[in-house]
Amino acid sequence: MSSGHTAPLLSVRNLVVEFSTRYGPVRAVDDISFDVYPNETVGIVGESGCGKTVTGLTLLRLIPMPPGRIVQGSIEFDGRDLTKLSEKDLQEMRGSDISMIFQEPMTALNPVFSVGNQMIDVLRRHKNLTRGQARELAINMLDTVGIPAPRKRIDEYPHQMSGGMRQRVMIAMALSCGPKLLIADEPTTALDVTTQAQVMEQIVKLQDEFHMSMILVTHDLGVVAESCDRAIVMYCGNIIETAAIDDLFHKPQHPYTRGLLDSIPRIREERITELPIIRGMVPDLLHLPDGCRFADRCPRATAECRQDKPVVKIDPVTGNGVACYHPMG
Amino acid sequence: MSTLLKVVDLKKYFPVRGGMFHRVVAHVKAVDGVSFELKKGRTLGLVGESGCGKSTLGRAVLRLHEPTSGQIILNGDDLMTLDRQALTAHRRQMQIIFQDPYASLSPRRTIAQTIQEPLDVHKIGTPREREKKVEELLDVVGLRKQVLSRYPHEFSGGQRQRIGIARSLALNPNFIVADEPVSALDVSVQSQVLNLIARLQREHGISFLFISHDLAVIQHVSDDVGVMYLGRLVELASADDLYRQPRHPYTKALMSAIPVPDPNKKSKRIILSGDVPSPMNPPPGCPFHTRCPDAMPRCKEALPPRINVGSEDRPHFVDCHLFAEESAT
Numbered sequence: 282m283s284s285g286h287t288a289p290l291l292s293v294r295n296l297v298v299e300f301s302t303r304y305g306p307v308r309a310v311d312d313i314s315f316d317v318y319p320n321e322t323v324g325i326v327g328e329s330g331c332g333k334t335v336t337g338l339t340l341l342r343l344i345p346m347p348p349g350r351i352v353q354g355s356i357e358f359d360g361r362d363l364t365k366l367s368e369k370d371l372q373e374m375r376g377s378d379i380s381m382i383f384q385e386p387m388t389a390l391n392p393v394f395s396v397g398n399q400m401i402d403v404l405r406r407h408k409n410l411t412r413g414q415a416r417e418l419a420i421n422m423l424d425t426v427g428i429p430a431p432r433k434r435i436d437e438y439p440h441q442m443s444g445g446m447r448q449r450v451m452i453a454m455a456l457s458c459g460p461k462l463l464i465a466d467e468p469t470t471a472l473d474v475t476t477q478a479q480v481m482e483q484i485v486k487l488q489d490e491f492h493m494s495m496i497l498v499t500h501d502l503g504v505v506a507e508s509c510d511r512a513i514v515m516y517c518g519n520i521i522e523t524a525a526i527d528d529l530f531h532k533p534q535h536p537y538t539r540g541l542l543d544s545i546p547r548i549r550e551e552r553i554t555e556l557p558i559i560r561g562m563v564p565d566l567l568h569l570p571d572g573c574r575f576a577d578r579c580p581r582a583t584a585e586c587r588q589d590k591p592v593v594k595i596d597p598v599t600g601n602g603v604a605c606y607h608p609m610g
Numbered sequence: 611m612s613t614l615l616k617v618v619d620l621k622k623y624f625p626v627r628g629g630m631f632h633r634v635v636a637h638v639k640a641v642d643g644v645s646f647e648l649k650k651g652r653t654l655g656l657v658g659e660s661g662c663g664k665s666t667l668g669r670a671v672l673r674l675h676e677p678t679s680g681q682i683i684l685n686g687d688d689l690m691t692l693d694r695q696a697l698t699a700h701r702r703q704m705q706i707i708f709q710d711p712y713a714s715l716s717p718r719r720t721i722a723q724t725i726q727e728p729l730d731v732h733k734i735g736t737p738r739e740r741e742k743k744v745e746e747l748l749d750v751v752g753l754r755k756q757v758l759s760r761y762p763h764e765f766s767g768g769q770r771q772r773i774g775i776a777r778s779l780a781l782n783p784n785f786i787v788a789d790e791p792v793s794a795l796d797v798s799v800q801s802q803v804l805n806l807i808a809r810l811q812r813e814h815g816i817s818f819l820f821i822s823h824d825l826a827v828i829q830h831v832s833d834d835v836g837v838m839y840l841g842r843l844v845e846l847a848s849a850d851d852l853y854r855q856p857r858h859p860y861t862k863a864l865m866s867a868i869p870v871p872d873p874n875k876k877s878k879r880i881i882l883s884g885d886v887p888s889p890m891n892p893p894p895g896c897p898f899h900t901r902c903p904d905a906m907p908r909c910k911e912a913l914p915p916r917i918n919v920g921s922e923d924r925p926h927f928v929d930c931h932l933f934a935e936e937s938a939t
Contacts, residue, residue, distance in 0.1 A: 328796035443885045473659035473823065475882045478867040482881060500796065503869030526873045544801040545871050546826035548853060554808065556801035556830060562766055563796075 289316035290494050291340070291462060296354030298332075298339050301347065307566045309335040311518035312354075314593075317462065322488065322495040324505035324526075327515035328541075330563060336515070337464045337498045341375055359461065377407040380455035384467035386447035390439040396423075396450050397435035400457060407458045422453040427483055445476035452484060456491060463488070466498045481508060502545055506530055511600070514538050517564060517574040520593055524601040534603035534610070537575045573605070581607040614785060614817045615648040615671070620680030622663075622670045626890060638890050640666040641677075642841035648834075650784070653811060653818040655832030655849065657825055657864075661886060663841040664821045665709075668787040671819065672704055673697060684785065702732055705778035709790035711770030715762040721748075721773055722758040728780040747776040751806060768799035775806065779814075787819045792827060804830060825868055829853050837861045840897035841889055847926035857919055857928045859902050896931065904932055 298310040310332045317323050325333045338344045340356055340363065356363040358379065363371065375381075383389040391399055400419035404410055410418065416435070423431035426449040439447055448468060455463060468484065469477040485508050488495050497509055505512050505526070512529050514522040514537070522535040533539045540559040561578040570576060572587040579586065585606050595602035621644075623637040640663040648654045656664045669675040671682055673689055682689040684704065692700060705728075708714035715724055722744055729740045745755055751772040762770055771791060778786055788807065792800040808831060811818060820831050828835055828849075835852045837845040837860065845858040856862045863880040882901045887893050893900050899909035908931050917933045920926030 328798060445885060474825075474867040475659065475863060476885070477869075478879055478881055481869075482879070501869065502797075502871040506871045506873045507869050530871065530873050541797060542871065544797050546797075546801065546804070546824065546830055547871060548826050548829055548865070548868065552829065552849070555805055558801045558805065559798040560802075562768060562799065 287318055290319050290359060291317040291496075292355075292357040293340070294355045294357070296336075296339065296356065297352040298335055298344065299350050299352050300344075301350070302567075304567050308352075308518050309349075309566070310339065313515075313518075313520045314354075315513055315520065315523060317494050317496060319461075319494055320492055321511065322485075322497060322509045324509035324512035325496060325498045325515060326500065326502060326505055326512055326541075328500060328563065330517075330566065331515040332518040333498045333500075333515050334466055337381070337466045337496060340464060340496075341379055341381060342371055343381070373407075376403055376455070376460070377458040378460055379462045379464065380458070380460040381464040381466065382448070382451045382455045382468050384470050386444065386451045386471070387439060389451055390447060392439055395436050395438055396442075400435070400450075400454050403454055404457055418457065419453070422457045423450070425487065426450075426453045426456075427479075428453070443476075444472055445480060448472060448476075448480050449483065452480075452487070456487060456493075459491060460493060463493050463495045464498070465495060467500070468497075469504065470499070470501070477504075484508070502530075502542065514541070517566065517569060519574060519590075519604065521575065521605070522601075522603045523593065523595070524603075525599065528599070528601055532609075534601070534608040535575075535605050536579045536581050536607075536609060539609055540578075583607065612650050613647050614650045614685060615819075616681070616683040617647075617671060618645050618681040618683070620644045620667070620670060620682065621678040622666050622675055623678045636890050639841050639892060640889060641670055642889075642892075643680075644838075644841075644843050646836055646843065646846060648785075648817050648819060651811070651815040651817055652833040653820050653831055655828035655835040656819065656821045656838060657823065657828045657835060658838035659823060659864075659886065661889065662838040663889070664823075664838050665789050667838070668706070668789050668819055668821050672701075672706060672787055674706070702781045703783050704785045704787070705781065705783040707771075707774050707778050707786060707788045707791045709793055711767050711774055711794060712762075714774055715770055717762055720759050720761060724762075724773065725777045725780060728777060732781060734781070743780065744776075747779055750779065750810070751776045766799070767795050768803060771795060771803050772806065775803075775810070779810070782814075783816065785817045785819070787821070789821045790823070791820075793822065793824070800827075807831060825865060837864070840886060840892055842897060842929065843927075844898065844929045845927065847920065848924065851920060851924070851926050857926065857933065858898075858930050859904050859932070860898050863903075896929075906931060 294314045296310055296313050299306045299308050325336060327333045335344060351364055397419055401412060401415040404415040404418055420431045420435055423435060428434055428449055469480050472480060499505060509526050511525050513520050516537055522538050533542055543557040544559055559578055564574060572590055576582040576586040591604045591606050593602040593604040620641055622641040623639050625634040626636040626638060628635045644667055658664045666675060670677045725744045725747055726740050729743060748755060753772055792803050795803060810816060822828050832849045835849045836843045839860050845861045856865055863882050866880045884901050887900055895911050896909040896914050899905040914929045914931045915934055916927050916929050918925050919928055919933055
């Protein structure tokens with residue numbers, strides 16, 4: 282999908298996002314670049330604090346500023362640089378061209394308005410519709426995302442619905458204006474596995490129907506393997522590897538990606554006594570090492586790794602890239 | 611191998627109050643007639659989705675939640691018949707590790723105070739001996755002595771969980787309830803803590819009731835596994851048998867719903883329809899019949915019996931009418 286023939290829908294270049302804390306500035310996202318092509322699903326994976334959520338939020342400028350700040354870089358979407366857009370223009374874009382769904386649907390929905398009211402608001406904000414038309418469209422969307430008896434449920438409040446239902450409402454709302462790009466931040470993390478299966482199936486199906494691109498931010502490599510075309514692995518604010526999904530899972534290049542894949546508990550044919558681990562822990566973002574940020578935990582690290590930070594080199598043919606002096610090969 | 615813990619028909623109903631005079635208007639049947647045995651030095655894994663009652667069961671077994679009815683026989687004594695004082699004495703041999711390492715450690719106490727507290731409560735040893743014991747415990751869970759005078763906020767999630775584990779080991783218990791001990795941790799740290807728990811079990815012969823929503827984690831740590839749904843155990847078998855050949859339709863759906871971290875193995879999903887019914891008003895008959903792909907008319911009427919589909923010395927229990935049919939003919 283990432284062939285050079287089509288232009289990317291979203292192009293992020295050298296993005297740096299900083300938060301000021303009382304201990305000094307913290308770079309949550311440190312010089313990352315990536316592209317998302319039309320109809321493509323890109324996963325952003327990593328552990329807590331790696332910057333994946335901040336990356337997703339920054340695309341729509343949803344981080345609180347201050348304390349957050351986009352220090353440098355560009356976010357080009359459909360030919361416009363989102364970092365330079367006025368707040369008003371960006372508001373036009375949010376929910377219509379680019380939509381977002383969040384991890385916790387209970388906090389993302391307003392508890393004092395019915396689901397229908399909230400959906401109608403979104404639709405009328407972006408489209409020239411009467412209340413009645415918007416309501417019909419909203420009922421249609423609820424039906425599309427698999428909510429039974431949508432005509433009745435549209436007048437319910439978020440607390441009357443289960444977690445899976447609420448997440449479906451979020452999806453219906455996010456897709457109601459036909460966005461070109463959906464940013465899904467841990468959309469199924471708060472859900473149980475059987476509900477997660479329902480919701481992920483729905484998202485993937487709708488993405489196809491609506492011809493959207495999607496950025497799926499998650500810590501769950503299983504979800505990535507099942508629904509993404511390509512994935513970006515982040516560690517301490519950096520992209521350390523990006524690859525087509527088959528390559529990433531079968532030929533991971535970065536020792537961290539390898540370690541992450543190995544340490545996922547998975548159901549095995551035969552039980553093992555020791556799970557593979559990544560030794561040590563993620564360094565503190567306030568005291569980052571000079572060289573590679575993974576060096577202290579890396580089995581392949583050399584003196585070189587501790588001196589200079591490796592940068593991602595993208596292979597023009599495969600579109601894959603890794604930030605490592607000693608890739609797994 | 612002798613039995614350490616035997617639980618018979620344990621029930622925990624929470625009253626729901628409402629209306630005028632704050633009367634009890636209904637009950638949430640969080641645990642509704644659960645029976646199982648735990649052998650010395652073994653681990654029973656309890657798996658199920660949120661709200662199935664697995665955590666309540668774990669707490670009811672320790673009488674942290676006072677059970678509504680049933681028997682809990684630990685080392686031959688029925689805990690249900692003990693008065694407060696006798697129960698406190700028994701508490702020495704049973705401990706719990708909590709899910710949230712952020713909420714389960716007091717922020718105002720140093721690590722030394724936290725780990726030493728059980729020794730103080732039960733007045734074990736001289737102050738000097740207690741200090742020495744605390745140092746030993748730190749060593750067991752892989753933390754350095756220097757951390758003793760520090761406070762919980764200075765530690766990462768994984769380290770906090772190690773501290774919680776050290777505390778639970780202070781009284782040399784022979785039974786530990788581990789309630790989602792790794793769910794709040796990142797995968798790379800999760801496997802470190804799981805390996806630690808597995809090692810403790812091997813070296814100290816502690817029996818664990820290990821509660822998790824994650825089937826892969828459960829497989830890794832458990833000798834036997836119980837699957838819970840809506841307050842009941844629906845399947846109970848050795849881990850090997852359960853994972854090789856799950857029998858209950860719910861267990862099968864649960865297993866198929868797990869995303870597999872391998873893009874080539876798109877698993878054949880059994881997508882369950884609908885949501886888990888409310889435990890306040892569980893459906894008549896089999897609790898799973900509203901979502902079961904194999905439901906028969908009888909499932910709506912009668913609670914399924916517990917059937918052993920394994921052998922006498924290697925039991926595999928399923929609570930399902932499908933197998934009642936089989937054994938009848």
